Amino acid sequence: MCIRLLIVICTLVSLSSAFAAEYPDKPVRLVVSWAPGGAVDVIARKVAQKLSEQTKGTFVVENKPGATGTIGTQQVIRSAPDGYTLLALDNTFALLPFVFKKLxxxxxxxxxxxxxxxxxxxxxxxxxxxxxxxxxxxxxxxKANPDTVTYGTGGAGSAPHFSAEAFQQAAGVKLMHVPYKGAGEAMTGLISGQIDMVLLSTPSAVSQLKANRVRALATSGNKRLASFPNIPTFAEAGMPGFGITNWVGIAAPLGTPKEIVSRLNVEIRKALDSSDMKDFLGGMSAEAGNLEADGFLRLIKEENARWAQVAKHADIEKQ
Amino acid sequence: MDVLSNLLLGFQTAASFINLFYCLIGVALGTAIGVLPGLGPVATIAMLLPITFGLDPVSSLIMLAGIFYGAQYGGSTTAILVNLPGEASSVITALDGHEMAKRGQAGKALATAALGSFFAGTVTTFLIALFSPPLAEVALKFGPAEYFSLMVLGLVASIVLAHGSLLHALGMIVFGLLLGIIGTDVNSGVARFSFDVPELTDGINFVVVAMGVFGLGEIIGNLENEAERNLMVKKVTGLMLSKEDFKAIAAPVLRGTALGSVLGILPGGGAMLSSFAAYALEKKVSKNAANFGKGAIEGVAAPESANNAGAQASFIPMLTLGIPSNPVMALMIGAMIIQGIQPGPSVMTEQPALFWGIVASMWIGNVFLVILNLPLIGLWVKMVSVPYHFLFPAILVFCAIGVFSLANTTFDVYFMAAFGLLGYIFRKLECEPAPMMLGFILGPMMEEFLRRALLLSKGDPSVFIRRPLSATMLVLAAVAMVTVLLPALRKKRQEAFAEED
Structure with missing residues (x-):
C-alpha cells in the first residue's frame, strides 16, 4: 500500500516536473491591457524577450487596450488556465474597484x-x-491658498489622480485637478506651464528631469533614486506618511498549474537579475520587483486597502 | 556651419549599407500596410518591435520611422482607387482622388499624391534639421485656449468641404460631433453613451467609422450597380502628369506643405487637421474651386502634401522634447526606451548620430518611396480593372483584418459593418460623410480643450480673446463663417459651394 502510494506520488512529481520542464512548447501570449508604447507595454515586452531567450520558447505581447485595462484583464481571466495566456498589469488594477461601480x-x-x-x-x-x-x-x-495650485493627471480615476488624492490627504492641502488624456499629455501640460505640478512614476519623468525641464521635489520609496541622488525622499522632505510606489507585474488565470506559476516566477526573477534588464530598468529609474508570488498577492491586497481609504475621503465619482 | 556638419553626420549614419537596407524595408512595409485598408502603422510597429530588439538602435528607429511615413504614402493609394481611407489624413484625398479615378485618371491622381508627398517630405526634413528646437518651443506656447480656437477654425472650415446642400453638411457635422461624445468624459471619468459596453468606454475608433462609412458604404453602392462601375474603370488615360498638371499642382503643393508643417508641429492632433485645412484653404483660393469634389487635381495635391508634411513634422516634438504628438510617436518613444534611450531634449546632444541619422534617413526614405511608388502606379491602376466581384471580397477581408488589428477585438469588425450600412444610407440621402468625419475628430478634442481652458481660467471665458494666438484664430473663423454665409444669404451659394445640378 505504502509503496504503491509512494509510486503514485513519485509518478505525479515526475510528471509535474516534466510538465514544467516542457513548458512552453507553444507560443505564450502575454496580454497587455494598455496601448502599445506605454510603461507597462515596454516593460512587458522586455520581460517577454528575456523569457523567450531563457526558456527557448516564444512569448508574444498582445495589446488589448480599453476601459482602464478591464477589457484585457477580463479576457485573460476567462482564458484557459494552461500557462499559455498571461497578463501584464500595473498598479491601476488595485484602484479599479473605486473607479467602477461594477467590475x-x-x-x-x-x-x-x-x-x-x-x-x-x-x-x-x-x-x-x-x-x-x-x-x-x-x-x-x-495650505494658504486652497484650490489654487493645479495638478495634471492622465484623467479622472487614473493612477496619478489617486496618487494626487493620497498626497492631498497626507499633506492636508486642497489642490485643483486638471485632467488630461494620458500621463504623457499631463507632462506636456507641465513643461509648457499650463499646470503647476504632477505626480507621476519615474519612467514618465526621467528624460525631462535630465534636461532640467522639470524639477522633482520628492520621490517615494525608502531611499533616494540611484540615478538622481539629489531628490529627497518624501520622508526626508517632511512627509513620512506618503509612500506610493507603482508596479508592473505578470499574472495568470486562476487554476493555472502551480508548477508553471513557480517556474515563471523563477524565470522572471532570473531575467530581472540579468545585467541588461538592470540597465533597462535603471534607465527609467525603476527597480526590479524581487518578490515571491505570495508577496505579489499581498502587495495587491495592501494596495487595495490603501486606495479604499483614499477613495473614501476623496470625491472621485464612480463610473 | 554647425547644421551642415550635423547633417553630414546624419547622412553618413543613414547612408551606411545596413541603415539604407532597414530604411528600404521600413518604407516598403509602410507602403504595403498603407495600401492594405485599416492595417495602420501602430499595429505594424507594435508587431515589429520584437524584431528590433536585436538591432542597433539607429537602424531600428530608422526602420520604424520609415513604416510611419511610408504608410502615409500608401494610404492615399486605396483612398484614390477604391475610396477606402485607412488614415484620418486620406479621408480628404479620397474626395477628389477617387473622383479622378472614376474618370479614368487614377494614374494621375496617384502620381500627384506621390510627387506632392515627396516635395513635402523633402521640405520638412530640412525644416527639422534647421529649426527643430525653436519650433518645438513654439509648439509649447499652444495652450488649451489656442487649441480650442484652432479647432473652431477647423470646424468652420469643414463646412467648405461639402459640395452639396449646406443643410446636409451642417447636419452631418452635428452627427459627427454626437458620435464623438461617446466614451469616457476626461474631466469626470464618467462613461457617456456607452450603454455598459466596455468597448465603447474609450470612444469609437476613427478607423472603424472611416472604413465603414467610406469603404463599406462604397462597396454596397457599387454592388447595386456593378455594370456602371465596370464601364467606368475601362477608360484609363494618361498615367503621368502633363506640363499643365504640374503647373496646376505647384501652388497647392507649396501651400499644403506650409500648412502641414505648421500644424504637424503641434503636439496633440495638429497633424490630423493638416489635410482638412489644406483642402479647405485650396477650395477657397483656387481658380478651379468649382471642380473641387468632382475630381480636381489640386484637391489631391494640397491635402497629400499637407499630410506628409504633417506626419514628418510630428517627429519634431518627439525628437526634441520627448513629447508624443500621436499614438505612433508614443510607440516610437516606447521603442527608444526598450533600446535604452530616454527620448527627450538630451537625445540631440548625447546621441547626435541617432538624431541626425533619423532626420537624414527621412529624406532618403522619401526618395525610396518615390522610386518605389511611381512604377507601382501602373500596377495599382490595373488592379482597379479586376472584375468587381473578385475585388470586393478581397477588400472586405483586408478591411476586417485591419480593423481587428486596432485593438485585437472582433467588436470593432461588427461595428465597422454597422457603419457600412450607415454609409450606404448616407449615399442614398446624398449626405456627404467627410464633414461628419471632421466633426467626429474635432468634437471630442474641442470639448476637452474648451473645458480645460475654462478650468485653468477658473471659468473665465475671456481667456479665448485675451490670448493673442487664440484671438487671431477666432477672428479668422469668424471671417470664414461670414464668407460662407454671405453668398448663401444672397442665394449665390455657387461661389462658395460647387453646387451639383
Missing part, C-alpha cells in the same frame, strides 16, 4: 499573481523654473 469579476484578485517585474517610485514634479524649490514651500503655499 466584470467578483473576486478581489481574479487571477494568480506571478511576479512583479518592476517597481516605479512616484515623484512629485514642478516645472524647471517653478518658484517651488522644495516640497515644504509648495505645501505651505497650497
Amino acid at each position: 466584470p469579476w467578483e473576486q478581489e484578485v481574479p487571477f494568480i499573481p506571478i511576479a512583479v517585474a518592476a517597481l516605479q517610485p512616484v515623484v512629485i514634479l514642478v516645472k524647471g523654473d517653478s518658484p517651488y524649490k522644495d516640497l515644504a514651500s509648495l505645501v505651505n503655499y497650497a
Whole structure:
C-alpha cells in the first residue's frame, strides 16, 4: 500500500516536473491591457524577450487596450488556465474597484499573481523654473491658498489622480485637478506651464528631469533614486506618511498549474537579475520587483486597502 | 556651419549599407500596410518591435520611422482607387482622388499624391534639421485656449468641404460631433453613451467609422450597380502628369506643405487637421474651386502634401522634447526606451548620430518611396480593372483584418459593418460623410480643450480673446463663417459651394 502510494506520488512529481520542464512548447501570449508604447507595454515586452531567450520558447505581447485595462484583464481571466495566456498589469488594477461601480469579476484578485517585474517610485514634479524649490514651500503655499495650485493627471480615476488624492490627504492641502488624456499629455501640460505640478512614476519623468525641464521635489520609496541622488525622499522632505510606489507585474488565470506559476516566477526573477534588464530598468529609474508570488498577492491586497481609504475621503465619482 | 556638419553626420549614419537596407524595408512595409485598408502603422510597429530588439538602435528607429511615413504614402493609394481611407489624413484625398479615378485618371491622381508627398517630405526634413528646437518651443506656447480656437477654425472650415446642400453638411457635422461624445468624459471619468459596453468606454475608433462609412458604404453602392462601375474603370488615360498638371499642382503643393508643417508641429492632433485645412484653404483660393469634389487635381495635391508634411513634422516634438504628438510617436518613444534611450531634449546632444541619422534617413526614405511608388502606379491602376466581384471580397477581408488589428477585438469588425450600412444610407440621402468625419475628430478634442481652458481660467471665458494666438484664430473663423454665409444669404451659394445640378 505504502509503496504503491509512494509510486503514485513519485509518478505525479515526475510528471509535474516534466510538465514544467516542457513548458512552453507553444507560443505564450502575454496580454497587455494598455496601448502599445506605454510603461507597462515596454516593460512587458522586455520581460517577454528575456523569457523567450531563457526558456527557448516564444512569448508574444498582445495589446488589448480599453476601459482602464478591464477589457484585457477580463479576457485573460476567462482564458484557459494552461500557462499559455498571461497578463501584464500595473498598479491601476488595485484602484479599479473605486473607479467602477461594477467590475466584470467578483473576486478581489481574479487571477494568480506571478511576479512583479518592476517597481516605479512616484515623484512629485514642478516645472524647471517653478518658484517651488522644495516640497515644504509648495505645501505651505497650497495650505494658504486652497484650490489654487493645479495638478495634471492622465484623467479622472487614473493612477496619478489617486496618487494626487493620497498626497492631498497626507499633506492636508486642497489642490485643483486638471485632467488630461494620458500621463504623457499631463507632462506636456507641465513643461509648457499650463499646470503647476504632477505626480507621476519615474519612467514618465526621467528624460525631462535630465534636461532640467522639470524639477522633482520628492520621490517615494525608502531611499533616494540611484540615478538622481539629489531628490529627497518624501520622508526626508517632511512627509513620512506618503509612500506610493507603482508596479508592473505578470499574472495568470486562476487554476493555472502551480508548477508553471513557480517556474515563471523563477524565470522572471532570473531575467530581472540579468545585467541588461538592470540597465533597462535603471534607465527609467525603476527597480526590479524581487518578490515571491505570495508577496505579489499581498502587495495587491495592501494596495487595495490603501486606495479604499483614499477613495473614501476623496470625491472621485464612480463610473 | 554647425547644421551642415550635423547633417553630414546624419547622412553618413543613414547612408551606411545596413541603415539604407532597414530604411528600404521600413518604407516598403509602410507602403504595403498603407495600401492594405485599416492595417495602420501602430499595429505594424507594435508587431515589429520584437524584431528590433536585436538591432542597433539607429537602424531600428530608422526602420520604424520609415513604416510611419511610408504608410502615409500608401494610404492615399486605396483612398484614390477604391475610396477606402485607412488614415484620418486620406479621408480628404479620397474626395477628389477617387473622383479622378472614376474618370479614368487614377494614374494621375496617384502620381500627384506621390510627387506632392515627396516635395513635402523633402521640405520638412530640412525644416527639422534647421529649426527643430525653436519650433518645438513654439509648439509649447499652444495652450488649451489656442487649441480650442484652432479647432473652431477647423470646424468652420469643414463646412467648405461639402459640395452639396449646406443643410446636409451642417447636419452631418452635428452627427459627427454626437458620435464623438461617446466614451469616457476626461474631466469626470464618467462613461457617456456607452450603454455598459466596455468597448465603447474609450470612444469609437476613427478607423472603424472611416472604413465603414467610406469603404463599406462604397462597396454596397457599387454592388447595386456593378455594370456602371465596370464601364467606368475601362477608360484609363494618361498615367503621368502633363506640363499643365504640374503647373496646376505647384501652388497647392507649396501651400499644403506650409500648412502641414505648421500644424504637424503641434503636439496633440495638429497633424490630423493638416489635410482638412489644406483642402479647405485650396477650395477657397483656387481658380478651379468649382471642380473641387468632382475630381480636381489640386484637391489631391494640397491635402497629400499637407499630410506628409504633417506626419514628418510630428517627429519634431518627439525628437526634441520627448513629447508624443500621436499614438505612433508614443510607440516610437516606447521603442527608444526598450533600446535604452530616454527620448527627450538630451537625445540631440548625447546621441547626435541617432538624431541626425533619423532626420537624414527621412529624406532618403522619401526618395525610396518615390522610386518605389511611381512604377507601382501602373500596377495599382490595373488592379482597379479586376472584375468587381473578385475585388470586393478581397477588400472586405483586408478591411476586417485591419480593423481587428486596432485593438485585437472582433467588436470593432461588427461595428465597422454597422457603419457600412450607415454609409450606404448616407449615399442614398446624398449626405456627404467627410464633414461628419471632421466633426467626429474635432468634437471630442474641442470639448476637452474648451473645458480645460475654462478650468485653468477658473471659468473665465475671456481667456479665448485675451490670448493673442487664440484671438487671431477666432477672428479668422469668424471671417470664414461670414464668407460662407454671405453668398448663401444672397442665394449665390455657387461661389462658395460647387453646387451639383
